[in-house]
Amino acid sequence: MPELPEVETTRRGVGPLLEGRQISAVKVRNPRLRQPVLASLPQRLDGLRLRAVERRAKYLLFRFDVGSLIVHLGMSGSLRIVKPGTAFKKHDHVEITFDSTLCLRLHDPRRFGLMVWTEEPLAEHRLLRHLGPEPWDEQFTGAYLRKGSHRRTAAVKNFIMDSSIVVGVGNIYASESLHRAGVHPNRAAGRISQRRYGAIVVAVREVLEEALEAGGTTLRDFVHSDGEPGYFRFKLKVYGRTGQRCSCEHGIIRQQVIGQRSSFYCPKCQH
DNA sequence: CCCGATTCCTGTAGGC
DNA sequence: TGCCTACAGGAATCGG
Numbered sequence: 436m437p438e439l440p441e442v443e444t445t446r447r448g449v450g451p452l453l454e455g456r457q458i459s460a461v462k463v464r465n466p467r468l469r470q471p472v473l474a475s476l477p478q479r480l481d482g483l484r485l486r487a488v489e490r491r492a493k494y495l496l497f498r499f500d501v502g503s504l505i506v507h508l509g510m511s512g513s514l515r516i517v518k519p520g521t522a523f524k525k526h527d528h529v530e531i532t533f534d535s536t537l538c539l540r541l542h543d544p545r546r547f548g549l550m551v552w553t554e555e556p557l558a559e560h561r562l563l564r565h566l567g568p569e570p571w572d573e574q575f576t577g578a579y580l581r582k583g584s585h586r587r588t589a590a591v592k593n594f595i596m597d598s599s600i601v602v603g604v605g606n607i608y609a610s611e612s613l614h615r616a617g618v619h620p621n622r623a624a625g626r627i628s629q630r631r632y633g634a635i636v637v638a639v640r641e642v643l644e645e646a647l648e649a650g651g652t653t654l655r656d657f658v659h660s661d662g663e664p665g666y667f668r669f670k671l672k673v674y675g676r677t678g679q680r681c682s683c684e685h686g687i688i689r690q691q692v693i694g695q696r697s698s699f700y701c702p703k704c705q706h
Numbered sequence: 707c708c709c710g711a712t713t714c715c716t717g718t719a720g721g722c
Numbered sequence: 723t724g725c726c727t728a729c730a731g732g733a734a735t736c737g738g
Contacts, residue, residue, distance in 0.1 A: 437732095438732095469714070469715095469732090469733085469734090493732075493733095507732080507733090508732095509714095509715090509731085509732065509733090510715095510730080510731045510732060511715085511716080511717085511730095511731090526716090543715095544715080544716055544717065545714085545715040545716050545717080545730095545731090546714080546715055546716085547714070547715065547731080547732065547733085548732095562733095586708090587708075587709090588708085588709080589708080589709060589710085593709085593710095596732090598732085598733075605731080605732070606730090606731060606732085607731095694709090694710075694711095695710080695711070695712085695731090696730090696731070697729090697730080697731090
């Protein structure tokens, strides 16, 4: 389940290998993703030179001189780089070959991902224009969250997972961040002090940074590794640990559905 | 505007 | 062993 650290790890893995290279072939094996892959994508991309691989929220942005390819990995997507002629695996949906020597493959069993071509300025694209700040943006502060949560009655966990508020906080890291900040996930967003929102900001950044660091450990093997992605080395403190003792030593971790998603918290150290 | 519910999809796990 | 069901979740969309 790619969350922001996984997407950023992917960007750092594929970017240096592909930037500056020219597309020599594109094959769409299955266009049925969250949005259909443009039928004319092969013609559209042919001969283009990749200038940069960037990231905005959980979107990867492959930038060319004339436009950009927006890629989202959904919840089961991954990108891999293989040599031409490597056997396709089930659910390898799109292959983009660079310089006839490296193939970028989009693999996505559940097909919640997407691959969209645009020539619009990216900031104005409908997929990107409503997104809130990145977690490391200086705009993302306790004061900002306090202001944005004014009169909001929804659970704080849903609030921080709202991508128009802040991007990159998925279900797993939302539980982890709130645990670290000592805030109960079901507390109404509008009933949390600025000071406590400040703690949430710090916690979100720390959790994402640590997960990113863990992902980075397998970066050098990115191309050939078939093992577990590095971010699984990130130690989850509450997610998936129902019934286990919290690291605070006082509480037993509980699971509760909030906003149709499983949420995990310690009743002793989160309020 | 706000918020909850629903939808897309398939691999995996658990019950029988 | 095999069948069935529940569950996982990002984000768009819809309805109240």
